[in-house]
Amino acid sequence: MKHTGKVSKIPVIGFAIIAAIALSAVLLLTGCEEPESAHVHDEGTWVTTLPPTCTETGKKELRCTVDQFVLDTGTIAALGHDYGNWTATLDSDISKKICSRDQTHQLTGLTGTTRFTFEPIGETATAYSVKSGTSTTDAIAIPDYYRPDAQSDYLLIMEISEWAFNGSLDITSITIPAGLTKIGNSAFNNCTSLTSITIPDSVTSIGSSAFYNCTSLTSITIPAGVTKIGDYTFNNCTSLTDITIHAGVTEIGQFAFYYCTSLTSIDIPEGVETISNYTFYYCTSLAAITIPAGITSIGNHAFQNCAVLISITIPEGVETIGENAFEDCTGLTSINILEGVETIGTFAFWNCTSLTSITIPASVTSMGVRAFSGWTTSQTINVPFANDNAKPEEWDTYWKLGCNAVIKYWNGSAYE
Ligand SMILES: [Zn+2]
Numbered sequence: 001m002k003h004t005g006k007v008s009k010i011p012v013i014g015f016a017i018i019a020a021i022a023l024s025a026v027l028l029l030t031g032c033e034e035p036e037s038a039h040v041h042d043e044g045t046w047v048t049t050l051p052p053t054c055t056e057t058g059k060k061e062l063r064c065t066v067d068q069f070v071l072d073t074g075t076i077a078a079l080g081h082d083y084g085n086w087t088a089t090l091d092s093d094i095s096k097k098i099c100s101r102d103q104t105h106q107l108t109g110l111t112g113t114t115r116f117t118f119e120p121i122g123e124t125a126t127a128y129s130v131k132s133g134t135s136t137t138d139a140i141a142i143p144d145y146y147r148p149d150a151q152s153d154y155l156l157i158m159e160i161s162e163w164a165f166n167g168s169l170d171i172t173s174i175t176i177p178a179g180l181t182k183i184g185n186s187a188f189n190n191c192t193s194l195t196s197i198t199i200p201d202s203v204t205s206i207g208s209s210a211f212y213n214c215t216s217l218t219s220i221t222i223p224a225g226v227t228k229i230g231d232y233t234f235n236n237c238t239s240l241t242d243i244t245i246h247a248g249v250t251e252i253g254q255f256a257f258y259y260c261t262s263l264t265s266i267d268i269p270e271g272v273e274t275i276s277n278y279t280f281y282y283c284t285s286l287a288a289i290t291i292p293a294g295i296t297s298i299g300n301h302a303f304q305n306c307a308v309l310i311s312i313t314i315p316e317g318v319e320t321i322g323e324n325a326f327e328d329c330t331g332l333t334s335i336n337i338l339e340g341v342e343t344i345g346t347f348a349f350w351n352c353t354s355l356t357s358i359t360i361p362a363s364v365t366s367m368g369v370r371a372f373s374g375w376t377t378s379q380t381i382n383v384p385f386a387n388d389n390a391k392p393e394e395w396d397t398y399w400k401l402g403c404n405a406v407i408k409y410w411n412g413s414a415y416e
């Protein structure tokens with residue numbers, strides 16, 4: 001009604017113009033629903049709507065040649081690279097193959113052992129693993145192929161061996177070839193100048209301690225095919241602010257992010273089953289973390305000294321909160337422990353002095369010694385039993401030793 005009111009106030013000519021515009025708009029709209037045209041669509045021709053590239057599929061549409069009506073859609077397979085022959089480069093020991101479709105697609109082949117040493121993979125050497133690298137250059141690029149001499153065949157470089165670049169203090173960046181599948185244990189241990197590494201999607205295994213003490217590394221993406229982040233993998237990566245872990249990872253090892261003091265947030269994908277001992281110990285910048293559904297236990301010391309962690313929810317399904325798990329999480333103002341947790345370890349919440357209260361669900365049948373040590377009179381602990389004598393057998397006699405918090409007991413309908 002508001003609209004007609006407005007129209008009545010403008011002159012008649014204006015109204016006529018508006019009416020004409022409105023009418024033509026209506027005609028235009030209904031034009032889209034014209035009755036079945038006289039022709040029957042022909043078999044049509046396929047028209048490429050998105051050309052495929054070497055690695056990406058394209059799209060196509062089957063269109064009637066008379067009115068371009070889309071009869072069907074389909075995909076066009078990726079073309080694959082079209083590499084020619086090996087050609088020499090200015091570096092006498094490096095050859096290249098260049099893709100005819102895209103000059104940026106290149107394969108490199110190394111002859112001899114001037115830059116790296118290699119070990120064969122398999123009894124009959126079907127591929128090579130980089131055994132060690134020199135650290136005389138800042139940026140290193142691992143080639144795609146290797147052959148010991150010009151008479152041998154090039155074979156793919158598929159692995160980086162254990163300790164391969166251990167203590168290479170000068171390396172600042174590493175390029176890993178697209179065919180590599182495995183990074184061995186301690187491969188980049190103590191590469192303290194390493195700031196940048198891109199791990200290609202082909203990598204499915206990253207060994208334990210692989211990036212131990214890479215104190216300059218700021219960001220890393222774990223490829224989708226990797227299922228396990230091993231023990232100590234990023235231990236003491238004190239500059240690491242950013243890490244992306246794709247769904248598919250089911251295991252994060254002990255000490256994996258120990259002392260990652262710059263890490264501000266991390267998404268743990270669903271599918272991970274446990275948070276191991278010391279995994280996020282001393283991550284003093286970690287302000288946000290989500291513990292996904294599916295986690296069944298939080299290890300000993302898992303979040304100890306995460307001093308700026310503000311809020312945490314222990315999801316349903318978690319049965320155990322380990323010893324010292326949240327010790328010295330002095331910034332924690334909110335913790336929500338859902339029903340299902342059965343065990344809370346010794347010193348689990350020691351010095352969590354910013355929490356105003358915590359509610360222990362009735363499912364907790366075991367409570368360790370001094371679990372709330374350091375708590376003050378301004379804090380409250382809600383416990384799921386009516387008085388001290390009614391506490392479950394496995395609540396330790398000294399569970400509240402060192403704790404001055406107000407204890408409120410469950411009277412059947414409220415905490416008092
Ligand atoms: Zn047609």
Ligand SMILES: [Zn+2]
Pocket residue numbers: 054080081082099100101102105
């Ligand atoms: Zn290509």
